[in-house]
Amino acid sequence: xxxxxxxxxxxxxxxxxxxxxxxxxxxxxxxxxxxxxxxxxxxxxxxxxxxxxxxxxxxxxxxxxxxxxxxxxxxxxxxxxxxxxxxxxxxxxxxxxxxxxxxxxxxxxxxxxxxxxxxxxxxxxxxxxxxxxxxxxxxxxxxxxxxxxxxxxxxxxxxxxxxxxxxxxxxxxxxxxxxxxxxxxxxxxxxxxxxxxxxxxxxxxxxxxxxxxxxxxxxxxxxxxxxxxxxxxxxxxxxxxxxxxxxxxxxxxxxxxxxxxxxxxxxxxxxxxxxxxxxxxxxxxxxxxxxxxxxxxxxxxxxxxxxxxxxxxxxxxxxxxxxxxxx
Numbered sequence: 093x094x095x096x097x098x099x100x101x102x103x104x105x106x107x108x109x110x111x112x113x114x115x116x117x118x119x120x121x122x123x124x125x126x127x128x129x130x131x132x133x134x135x136x137x138x139x140x141x142x143x144x145x146x147x148x149x150x151x152x153x154x155x156x157x158x159x160x161x162x163x164x165x166x167x168x169x170x171x172x173x174x175x176x177x178x179x180x181x182x183x184x185x186x187x188x189x190x191x192x193x194x195x196x197x198x199x200x201x202x203x204x205x206x207x208x209x210x211x212x213x214x215x216x217x218x219x220x221x222x223x224x225x226x227x228x229x230x231x232x233x234x235x236x237x238x239x240x241x242x243x244x245x246x247x248x249x250x251x252x253x254x255x256x257x258x259x260x261x262x263x264x265x266x267x268x269x270x271x272x273x274x275x276x277x278x279x280x281x282x283x284x285x286x287x288x289x290x291x292x293x294x295x296x297x298x299x300x301x302x303x304x305x306x307x308x309x310x311x312x313x314x315x316x317x318x319x320x321x322x323x324x325x326x327x328x329x330x331x332x333x334x335x336x337x338x339x340x341x342x343x344x345x346x347x348x349x350x351x352x353x354x355x356x357x358x359x360x361x362x363x364x365x366x367x368x369x370x371x372x373x374x375x376x377x378x379x380x381x382x383x384x385x386x387x388x389x390x391x392x393x394x395x396x397x398x399x400x401x402x403x404x405x406x407x408x409x410x411x412x413x414x415x416x417x418x419x
Contacts, residue, residue, distance in 0.1 A: 113402070113405070113408060114408055114411065114412075116394055116402060117394075117402075117405070117408040117409060117411065117412035118411075118412050118415070119370070119394070120369055120370040120392070120394035120395070120402075120412070121369070121370075121375050121409070121412035121413055122370070123370065123371070123372060123373045123375070124157065124372065124373050124374065124375030124376070124413060125375075125412065125413055125414075125415065125416055126373070126416075127156075127157070127373040128153070128157050128373075128375075128376070128413065128417075129413075129414065129415075129416035129417040130416075131153045131156075132150075132153060132187075132190075132417050133416070133417060135149055135150060135153065135183070136183045136184060136186075136187065139183045140182070140183065141181050141182065141183070142175055142180060142181055142182070142183055142186060146183060147168055147171070147172065150168065150171075151164055151165075151168050154167065154168075154376065156374075157373075157374055157375070157376035158345045158346065158372075158374030158375075158376045158377045158380060159376035159377075159379050159380050160346070160349065160376075160377075160379070160380030160383065160384060162383070162384070163197060163379060163380050163383040163384070166197070166383075167193060167194070167197060170193055170196075171186070171189065171190070171193060174189055174193070187417060187418050188418060190414075190417075191410060191414050191417075191418055194379065194410060194413075194414075195406065195410050197379055197382075197383055198378070198379055198382050198383075198406050198410075199406065200382075200383075206363075206388060206389070206390050206403055206404050206405070206406075207390075207403070208334075208335055208390070209334045209335055209362065210334065211329075211331070211332070211334050214293060214329055215247075215289070215292045215293060215296075215297045215298060215299060215300045215329060215332075216298065216299045216300070216332075216334050216335075217289070217299075217300045217302065217325055217329055217332035217333040217334055217335075218235075218299065218300070218301050218302065218333060218334065218335045218336075218337060219302045219304065219321070219322075219325070219333040219335070219336045219337070220232055220301065220302060220303055220304060220336075220337050220339060220365075221304050221306075221318065221336060221337070221338050221339070221355055221359060221361070222306055222338055222339035222340065222351070222355070223306045223307075223308045223351055224255065224306035224307070225306070225341070226306070226339045226340055226341040226344075226351075226367060227339060227341060227367035227368065227393060228252075228303065228306060228339040229252070229258060229261045229262050229265065229303055230261075230265070230367070230393075231337075231339050231365050231367060231391070231393065231401060232248060232262065232265065232301045232303055233248075233262070233264075233265025233266070233268060233269055233398070234265075234269075234393070234398055234399075234400065234401035235301060235391070235401060236248055236265065236266070236269040236271045236301055237265075237268065237269035237270075237271075237398050237399070238399075238401060239298075239299050240269055240270060240271055244298040244299050245295075245296070245297045245298045245299070246269070246271040246272070246297065246298065246299050246300075246301065247271065247272045247273070247274065247288060247291070247292045247297045247299070247300045247301070248262055248265070248266050248271055248272070248273045248274070248300075248301045248302075248303070249273070249274045249275070249284060249285050249288035249289070249300060249301070249302045249303065250262045250263075250273060250274065250275035250276075250284065250303055251281040251284060251285050251302050251303050251304045251305070251321065252281070252303045252304055252305045252306065253275075253276065253277065253278060253279050253280070253281050253284060253305075254278065254305060255305065255306070258303065259275045259276075259277055262275065262303055263275065268398055269398070272297070274287060274288035274291065281304065281305065281317065281321060282317075282320050282321050282324045285302055285321055285324055285325065286324050286328065288300065288302075289324075289325065289328040289329060290328060293328060293329065302321075302325075302333070304317075304318065304321065305317065308351065308354055308355070311354065311357070311358055314358060315358040315359070318358060318359045319359075322359070335362045335363060335390075336359060336360055336361050336362050336363075337361075337362065337363050337364070337365050337390065337391075338351075338352060338355050338361045338363070338364050338365070338387070339364075339365045339367060340352060340364060340365070340366055340367070340381070341367050341368050342366045342367060342368050342369045342371070342372050342374075342375065342377050342378075342392075342393075343368050343371050343372040343374075345372070345374050345377060346377075346380075348366075348377060348381065349377070349380055349381055349384050349385070352364065352381055352384065352385045352387065353384065353385055356385050356387065361385075361387050362387070363387060363388055363389070363390035363391075364381060364387050364388070364389045364390065365389075365390060365391040365392070365393070365401075366378060366381070366389055366391070366392045366393065366404075367392075367393035368393060369392045369393060369394055370393075370394045370395055375413065376413075378392075378404075378409060388404075389404040390403070390404055391403060391404055392404050392409075
């Protein structure tokens with residue numbers, strides 16, 4: 093039994109919550125799946141036997157899905173090795189192996205942790221970084237709502253004090269999520285964060301979500317600002333931040349991977365949030381990011397609604413991506 097059949101058996105459940113989650117991935121990956129699976133199915137129909145032309149066309153399909161050139165090259169090499177070793181000649185027999193190897197690329201013999209790293213005592217501090225326009229503030233609002241619904245006492249701190257409308261946008265989300273916000277216009281971000289964390293500690297908040305400026309043009313300035321912010325956080329709450337989440341817009345494709353590499357150079361990223369995954373036909377970026385920067389995707393955004401942020405699940409992702417390809 094291949095991995096895909098195992099996933100199918102897992103998701104063939106009467107558990108309403110699980111069924112709903114699978115449906116979210118199913119719908120969210122629809123654009124990618126239609127484009128991706130239709131091309132893979134046509135490839136299988138076109139080639140009765142596996143030959144060099146098959147591998148070349150498969151390579152092109154994977155690159156077009158934004159899986160990333162280096163990731164695709166490694167993947168094709170592994171596929172060639174298995175085809176030779178297992179003496180596979182029929183393209184139909186390769187379907188489940190393609191799914192297996194895609195899963196292996198992401199997992200890479202690691203224990204994948206998609207859960208948040210909560211502090212053993214005191215507030216858990218989560219710092220958000222990312223360029224402007226990727227949906228960072230929206231993601232903070234959605235996560236605040238998600239955590240509040242889990243009966244956590246949540247505070248948001250508006251550390252992006254210079255972008256026009258950033259504070260107002262976060263304030264709007266705090267009202268929607270019914271959570272506390274600490275903000276000051278045109279103030280030093282580190283001082284706003286300092287005040288917020290002191291209050292969070294005194295009033296026994298469970299989680300603090302911190303927004304930051306989204307500038308990447310001048311890496312030195314951003315590095316200095318993040319270094320200062322991290323020092324302030326660590327001074328008030330030792331060993332914090334407990335998570336630094338990089339928010340990336342999935343529709344930007346390979347540009348998103350460049351952002352991940354740049355931010356990894358200037359601060360310690362613990363996880364990635366991929367927004368607007370439902371808006372792209374190139375959802376393979378999930379695999380490319382993990383392979384390129386070695387950082388797990390912790391959340392994915394599948395829409396505009398407040399509840400449209402989901403904990404990333406690699407099994408549901410693979411199932412949603414390939415359900416029209418593997419019978």
